[in-house]
Amino acid sequence: MIADLSLYLVTDPDLCGARGVVETVRQAVDGGVRIVQLRDKAATDADTTALLIELSRVIDGRALLVVNDRLDAALAAREQGARVDGVHLGQGDASVLRAREVLGPDAIIGLTANTPEHLQGVLALPEGTVDYLGVGVIRPTATKPDHPPALGIDGFEALAAASPVPCAAIGGVRIDDTEALRAAGAAGLAVVSALCAADDPAATAQEFVHRWRGAGAPRVLSIAGSDPSGGAGIQADLKSIAANGGYGMAVLTALTAQNTCGVRAVHVPPPEFLRAQLDAISDDIVVDAVKIGMLADADVIRTVADWLDEVRPPIVVLDPVMVATSGDRLLDPDAESALLGLLGHADIVTPNLAELAVLTGQDVDDWEAALAAADVLSERFGVAVLVKGGHLDGDEVPDALVDSAGGLRHGYPGARIATAHTHGTGCSLSSALATQLARGLTPVEAVAAARAWLRESLRAGGALQVGQGRGPVSHLAGLWRRGGLDTAAAAEEIREDWWERIASVRADIDELPFITALADGTLARDLFLFYLGQDALYLRDYARVLAEAARLAPTSHEQAFWAHSAHGAIVGELELHASWLAPAGGGDARTFAATPAPATVAYLDHLRSVAFGGDYDELIAALLPCFWLYTDLGGRLHAGELDAFARDPRHPYASWLETYADPAFAAATEEAIDHVMAAAHRTDAAGRQRMLRAFTVSSEHERAFFAAAESPAPTT
Numbered sequence: 001m002i003a004d005l006s007l008y009l010v011t012d013p014d015l016c017g018a019r020g021v022v023e024t025v026r027q028a029v030d031g032g033v034r035i036v037q038l039r040d041k042a043a044t045d046a047d048t049t050a051l052l053i054e055l056s057r058v059i060d061g062r063a064l065l066v067v068n069d070r071l072d073a074a075l076a077a078r079e080q081g082a083r084v085d086g087v088h089l090g091q092g093d094a095s096v097l098r099a100r101e102v103l104g105p106d107a108i109i110g111l112t113a114n115t116p117e118h119l120q121g122v123l124a125l126p127e128g129t130v131d132y133l134g135v136g137v138i139r140p141t142a143t144k145p146d147h148p149p150a151l152g153i154d155g156f157e158a159l160a161a162a163s164p165v166p167c168a169a170i171g172g173v174r175i176d177d178t179e180a181l182r183a184a185g186a187a188g189l190a191v192v193s194a195l196c197a198a199d200d201p202a203a204t205a206q207e208f209v210h211r212w213r214g215a216g217a218p219r220v221l222s223i224a225g226s227d228p229s230g231g232a233g234i235q236a237d238l239k240s241i242a243a244n245g246g247y248g249m250a251v252l253t254a255l256t257a258q259n260t261c262g263v264r265a266v267h268v269p270p271p272e273f274l275r276a277q278l279d280a281i282s283d284d285i286v287v288d289a290v291k292i293g294m295l296a297d298a299d300v301i302r303t304v305a306d307w308l309d310e311v312r313p314p315i316v317v318l319d320p321v322m323v324a325t326s327g328d329r330l331l332d333p334d335a336e337s338a339l340l341g342l343l344g345h346a347d348i349v350t351p352n353l354a355e356l357a358v359l360t361g362q363d364v365d366d367w368e369a370a371l372a373a374a375d376v377l378s379e380r381f382g383v384a385v386l387v388k389g390g391h392l393d394g395d396e397v398p399d400a401l402v403d404s405a406g407g408l409r410h411g412y413p414g415a416r417i418a419t420a421h422t423h424g425t426g427c428s429l430s431s432a433l434a435t436q437l438a439r440g441l442t443p444v445e446a447v448a449a450a451r452a453w454l455r456e457s458l459r460a461g462g463a464l465q466v467g468q469g470r471g472p473v474s475h476l477a478g479l480w481r482r483g484g485l486d487t488a489a490a491a492e493e494i495r496e497d498w499w500e501r502i503a504s505v506r507a508d509i510d511e512l513p514f515i516t517a518l519a520d521g522t523l524a525r526d527l528f529l530f531y532l533g534q535d536a537l538y539l540r541d542y543a544r545v546l547a548e549a550a551r552l553a554p555t556s557h558e559q560a561f562w563a564h565s566a567h568g569a570i571v572g573e574l575e576l577h578a579s580w581l582a583p584a585g586g587g588d589a590r591t592f593a594a595t596p597a598p599a600t601v602a603y604l605d606h607l608r609s610v611a612f613g614g615d616y617d618e619l620i621a622a623l624l625p626c627f628w629l630y631t632d633l634g635g636r637l638h639a640g641e642l643d644a645f646a647r648d649p650r651h652p653y654a655s656w657l658e659t660y661a662d663p664a665f666a667a668a669t670e671e672a673i674d675h676v677m678a679a680a681h682r683t684d685a686a687g688r689q690r691m692l693r694a695f696t697v698s699s700e701h702e703r704a705f706f707a708a709a710e711s712p713a714p715t716t
Contacts, residue, residue, distance in 0.1 A: 001279075001311055003064060003108050003131055004034040004286045005168045005188025007208050010068070013040050015196035021051065026058045028195050031205025034188070034314060035108075037088050039068035045076070052077035052084050059083075061312055066108055069093045075102060086110070088134065091118060100129050110134055110168075114148045119162055134190055135159050137171025138181070141192070153177065157184035175204075178211040187286070188212075210440040218438030219285055220246040221313070222431055223278070223304055224293030225254035225266070225321075231472025232258075232424030237291060237431035239475035244453060246435035249285065251277040253304075254296045260423055260467025268296040271303040278307045289315035289438035291431040292342070297331070301338040308345045315437045318346035318383075319430035323354040343381040348401075348443065350386045350430045351377075367392060371409070374402040384408070384443060386433070390425065401447050410444050412451055421461025421471035428473060429454050453478065486685040491677035498680075498692065502625075502699040509633060509702070510642065514709045519643035521651045528653065531709035533594030538705070541604045542626065543569040545611045549623060552616040558675055562620075565668060599708035603701035610694055617679040621691035624676045625698040631669040634660030 009028050016024040025036050036059065038052060048070045056077070059065055064085040067074045071094045074084045086108030087099050099109050105128070113119060113133040122130055139150045150172070151159070160167040166187035173181070173189050181189060189208065198204040220241045227233035234250040241248035253274060257265040281287065290313045295301045308316065320339055322331050331339065336358065343349060343359075357364040360373040360380075367389060374385040384403040389396075399412040432453055436446035460477030489497070509515060514531065517523035546566035553559035596604075610622040638660040640647040646657055676695075680688050 001106070001282050002166070002284060002286055004314065005132055005166060005190075006212050006286070006288075006314075007033045007205060008035045008037065008168050008170075008188050008190040009033045009195050009205075010037045010039050010170070010190055010192045012192050012196045013042075015193050017197075022054050022058055024196055024201050025055055027201040028205045029059055029063045031202035032209035032314065033063055033195070033205050035064040035066065037066050037068050037110075037190075039088075041069075045070060045073045048073040049076040049080070053080055053082040056082035056084060061309065063312070064108055066110065071099050071102070086131070088112070091121075096125065096129050108132075113159065113163070113167075114151060116159070116162070119159060119164075123164055130165055132166045132168060132187065133163055134170045135163070135167045136169060136173075136190070138169050138177065139172035141172040153180050153184050156181065156186065160185035175208055175211060178208065179215040182212065182215040213288065213438060213440035218246045218288040218435060219249065220289045220291065220431070220435050220438055221249045221251065221281060221287045222291045222293065223251045223253060223295075224291070224319075224427065225256055225296070226252055227256060227258055227424065229259040229423075229467060229472070231260060231466070232427045233293065236424040236427045236472065236475065237293065240428045240431040240453075241291075241435045243457075243475050243479055244432045244435040244450070245439055246289075248431075249281055249287075251281065253300050254294055259469065260471050261469035266296065268300065271299045274300060274303050275307065278304070278311075282307070282311045287311065287313045289313065289317070289434040291434040292316065292318045292346070293427055293430070294321040295331075295335070295339065295342075298334040298338040301335060301342055305338075305342050305345060308342075315434060316346045316348075317430050317434040317437070318342065318349045319426055320349060320351050320355050320359065321426075322358050323352070329358070340381075343377075343383050346381075346383050347437070348384045348386055348433065349377070349381075350388065350426065350433065352388055352426060353391045356385075356387065367398060371400060371402065374400070375404050375409075378402050379404040386447060388426075388429075390422075399447070399451060401443060403443070408444075410447075412447065414451070414455065417455060417458045419458055419461055421458065421464070421473060423467075423470040423472045425454065425458070425473060428457070428475065484685050488681055488688075491674070491681045494680045494688075495673060495677050498695060499628075501692070502629075502696060505696075505699045505703050506629065506632070509629070509706055512703075512706050512710065514706055515633070515637075516642065518653065519637055519646050521643075521645050521648075521653070523653070525652075527709050530594070531706075534597050534600045534705070534708065537594060537596050538600055538604060539569050542607065542623075543567075545607045545619070545623065548611040549616065549619050552614065552619065554616065561668075561671055561675065565672070568668070597708045599701070599704040603698075603705055606697055606701055615690070617683055617687055618690050618694045620672070620676050620679060622694035622698045624672055624695055625702050627669040627672040629699060629702050631660075631666055635666070 009025065011021050011025065013021055036055065038048065038055060040048065048067065052067055052073060055065055061083065065083060066086045066088050067084065068088050069090065071087050074087050077084045086103060088110035089096055089099060090112045096109055096111055108131050110132045111122065111130045113122065113135055122133065135156055137150050138152065138156060156169050167185065168188040168190045169181045169186045170190035173191055174194060178189065189212065191208065195201050195204055222234050222237035224237055225233045227235050234252065238248040238250055252269065255267040256263055292304065295304060322336065323329060351359055353364045353370055356370060356373050356377065360376050362373045362376065364370050364373050370387050374387045378385045382405055384401060387400045387402060389398045395416050397414050397416045401408060401410045429450055432450035433446055436449045437443065441449060454473065456478045457473040457475050460474035461471055464471060464474050466472055514523065514527065543566045546562050546569060550559045550562035550566060553562055607622055610619050636642060637646050638657050645651055651657065680691050
């Protein structure tokens with residue numbers, strides 16, 4: 001079994017204070033701590049053994065329990081019946097090889113590591129010796145004053161990337177580090193003072209768990225039967241999990257031959273194969289939530305219960321598939337009895353009204369009776385019950401979440417959706433609920449989110465036109481409508497595509513008489529000065545458009561880039577133009593004396609219209625050709641690719657051509673391309689199309705701008 005390290009409590013008796021270690025651990029585990037490390041350097045082995053026994057009782061299988069360093073205490077506590085899952089050892093503590101030998105292959109063994117040399121030591125061990133590493137410290141901490149130099153998040157990321165086993169971040173970890181550390185590859189957060197010294201360890205642990213789950217896609221396992229028609233069972237579960245933001249996995253309890261009209265045959269694989277499937281998952285993947293559906297017989301149910309007891313996933317949603325739509329009982333009495341035993345492993349159970357009646361032995365004829373039965377079931381088994389009113393008569397189909405222990409009864413009203421496409425709704429709702437819980441939502445929030453998604457999917461079911469019986473819901477309809485079906489190409493792929501789309505424009509520019517004459521040195525000076533005069537007018541307003549891009553930029557980095565580019569256009573570029581247009585002085589009067597040519601006016605009108613439309617992505621796409629085409633053309637002119645004479649110092653425009661080799665402008669162009677392509681990647685298909693149009697139109701204006709210098713219109 002791979003350990004769930006997501007929230008890892010390391011105890012400190014001083015920080016726990018008068019509340020004590022045992023009560024702190026109890027509250028923290030109530031809040032969602034998944035592994036507890038008992039650490040007390042000053043305690044004797046006898047005291048440590050006694051505390052392990054007490055912690056084992058308090059944790060009661062809800063989290064893993066390991067002890068820091070004290071291998072002999074772990075063994076002694078085990079001998080007295082305590083559930084001690086393993087040890088965590090420092091680099092100078094008892095040998096991990098001895099720990100593995102005496103604790104056995106199923107124990108959890110962790111090791112502290114904070115240098116590349118430590119990782120090399122782990123790599124030299126036999127595979128399976130160490131289950132995880134505690135990597136840190138992340139920042140200086142008072143709980144361990146002799147700690148090595150702090151790694152920071154970047155240092156942690158480097159070690160985690162090179163580690164052969166999962167890594168928990170430890171040492172000065174704060175709740176606001178959660179997202180950054182998960183993104184850096186942390187398998188979990190090892191917390192000391194943030195939990196031990198908390199006024200309310202349960203609430204603090206809940207907030208850590210909420211942040212951790214929200215930082216990544218939850219890994220949700222469906223344990224259920226199959227439906228080859230795709231509307232129910234694991235096929236529906238996997239779609240539901242994906243539609244609600246999770247990564248779905250599936251373990252088959254039964255194979256069915258069914259379609260939208262009914263079930264024709266059922267094959268139940270041996271329990272040994274079911275257990276092999278379950279172990280294959282939990283030996284490799286941390287399971288964030290489990291949804292349980294069809295369990296065909298008592299042996300299957302007991303196999304699942306044994307696995308749950310060993311792995312203890314943090315969230316279990318049980319959809320008790322017991323009664324067919326026809327009203328027929330699907331399980332024999334032995335299996336029904338075993339299923340009742342499984343309720344103690346669940347966090348939420350989602351029976352329909354007929355199943356609720358079987359589970360409680362009460363008549364459930366109306367909504368009030370359903371709520372009363374849910375109260376009984378919740379109190380009897382310590383499980384929350386999602387009561388579903390879909391089988392009631394009438395136009396209203398209320399649902400309710402009932403948790404007697406927590407004093408909760410939360411109703412969810414809803415009008416009946418007129419549709420015959422309801423195949424697999426129970427499967428789909430329960431797997432969606434498990435996923436929303438694993439994303440960090442509270443039970444009340446998770447039910448609301450799962451219901452909203454299912455109702456959306458129900459409304460769209462008819463459009464699928466699947467089957468002749470009760471068709472399925474359209475699990476992905478909402479995603480298809482909101483996200484579309486077009487693949488978001490990688491930024492590099494978009495770059496290649498856009499550059500190729502303007503290949504004809506680029507080829508035309510290369511063939512323009514103005515460009516060929518500039519390359520071979522035969523360009524008349526008056527044409528060159530005309531071009532510079534128009535370019536000066538262009539740059540003056542282009543700088544204003546760049547400033548607007550800076551104003552609209554979503555990040556400070558992009559804001560600074562576009563603002564710096566605007567400054568460069570005014571100060572650097574225009575000064576260079578003035579050196580040609582007004583060499584004897586005269587400043588702006590001489591530099592901007594030209595009458596704007598139609599091509600200049602058209603180009604600037606285009607940029608201004610995009611700029612003041614307020615769409616940042618479209619604007620920077622429109623700005624890009626001035627960077628990209630200019631840098632590409634200039635670089636090839638300077639390199640002599642269009643004519644070798646361009647590299648000759650005697651070329652009449654040699655000083656101008658030299659400016660094309662400016663590495664700073666080339667670097668700025670690459671950054672501009674990166675910003676535009678990142679925006680094109682993250683936007684939707686319609687946004688990408690608008691950006692492409694702005695880019696291609698600007699590219700065509702670039703071509704017209706160069707062409708205008710071939711035969712300038714008379715100026716006044």
